[in-house]
Amino acid sequence: MITHFDQESLLATDSIFRRNLINCLAGYKSLNLIGTISPDGKTNLAPFSQVFHIGASPPLVGILFRPHTVKRDTLENILATGVFTLNHVTSEFYKEAHWTSARWENSEFEETGISEEYLSDFKAPFVKHSPLKLACSLVETQTLKINQTVLVIGSIDHIFVEDKGLRGDGSLDLNALDTVTVSGLDEYHIGEKLGRLGYAKPNQEIVEI
Amino acid sequence: MITHFDQESLLATDSIFRRNLINCLAGYKSLNLIGTISPDGKTNLAPFSQVFHIGASPPLVGILFRPHTVKRDTLENILATGVFTLNHVTSEFYKEAHWTSARWENSEFEETGISEEYLSDFKAPFVKHSPLKLACSLVETQTLKINQTVLVIGSIDHIFVEDKGLRGDGSLDLNALDTVTVSGLDEYHIGEKLGRLGYAKPNQEIVEI
Numbered sequence A, B: 001m002i003t004h005f006d007q008e009s010l011l012a013t014d015s016i017f018r019r020n021l022i023n024c025l026a027g028y029k030s031l032n033l034i035g036t037i038s039p040d041g042k043t044n045l046a047p048f049s050q051v052f053h054i055g056a057s058p059p060l061v062g063i064l065f066r067p068h069t070v071k072r073d074t075l076e077n078i079l080a081t082g083v084f085t086l087n088h089v090t091s092e093f094y095k096e097a098h099w100t101s102a103r104w105e106n107s108e109f110e111e112t113g114i115s116e117e118y119l120s121d122f123k124a125p126f127v128k129h130s131p132l133k134l135a136c137s138l139v140e141t142q143t144l145k146i147n148q149t150v151l152v153i154g155s156i157d158h159i160f161v162e163d164k165g166l167r168g169d170g171s172l173d174l175n176a177l178d179t180v181t182v183s184g185l186d187e188y189h190i191g192e193k194l195g196r197l198g199y200a201k202p203n204q205e206i207v208e209i
Helices: A007-011 A015-024 A073-081 A094-099 A108-112 B007-011 B015-024 B073-081 B094-099 B108-112
Strands: A002-006 A032-037 A043-048 A051-056 A059-065 A083-088 A132-143 A150-162 A180-183 A187-196 B002-006 B032-037 B043-048 B051-056 B059-065 B083-088 B132-143 B150-162 B180-183 B187-196
Touching (some): A002 A007, A007 A015, A007 B059, A007 B150, A015 B051, A032 A073, A043 A108, A051 B015, A059 A132, A073 A132, A073 A150, A094 A108, A150 B007, A187 B094, A187 B180, B043 B108, B059 B132, B073 B083, B073 B132, B073 B150
Antiparallel strands (some): A002 B150, A032 A043, A059 A150, A150 B002, A180 A187, A187 B187, B032 B043, B032 B083, B051 B059, B059 B150, B083 B132, B180 B187
């Protein structure tokens, strides 16, 4: 059986139902902890599921911040200092990662027990036990007219990756890294590989590689 | 052991290595087949991993199109007709979904054997066997100055979801829907749930819900 919502019936659902549903629609989302530091030296750590690829040359990432629903410390720190880190979450600490979304007074690193570290003289803190860490510098921000969502674009200055997840062709084995993915606002999963597929050509059957 | 790339050593890697790596950095990505139709009635179907949530009221999705690396038919059809569909991919047809990325002369629906259907008089084609289908209308586009990436924002006009995946609180059980996630350019996974976690509060241990 299929359930059908048109825009009218969707807007007639209660706001929690609608928020849960809309947040699930795209499918599985990437999960990263963003590490920042305020101008007066207080560190911050927060989970984000809206990090994506913008370009490879130069290497760029984008993050979408929704002003009305997301805590603003991360965005304010990025705008003030120009730097942030992205850190994959593993099944070992996904609950602590979720806990960083609480409204803590002090640094989420101290409060949730996630260890911070500093690498290559980069100013923003990394998550010590993350198997994939990126150091990024703010390049530009763009505000979407339609609802004041803020798109932050950052350049990738450093990549730190555990060797067990880095293949010879540059691709990452996310299963080996134990990277976690999120659906909706609060549900966490690991990936189970179905297959890696060769470059698709017309009239040539798809092969696993 | 950890491998470290700074921007210089990253840019010194060969372009395929770098493209593979950069495309994997965010982690697991959502996977949707976008269905469109040209003004003269030719249907098109293409896989996208850059679909994300922009807002719940009104319900909005965003798609990032990178002009230099992605086939343009989908974007051109959306700009010409103002409509598109988003369709989750399952483990049953992820190879056919990958195959739609080949440079077909005719409609990818005909060529790859993925069945199309039309629902609620919506002009763009849906993927018949997808467990989650969205009908979307173009609201606005924005071009990123930094590299001419095009952000398409669409309103969600219809949602069709199989009941086995729709929970009472509006969230989706993506494991039950058999939704597939992608890493990098060519690797497909299903999700295996670790847990769903309650709203995070300071000084209160995280509980599964």
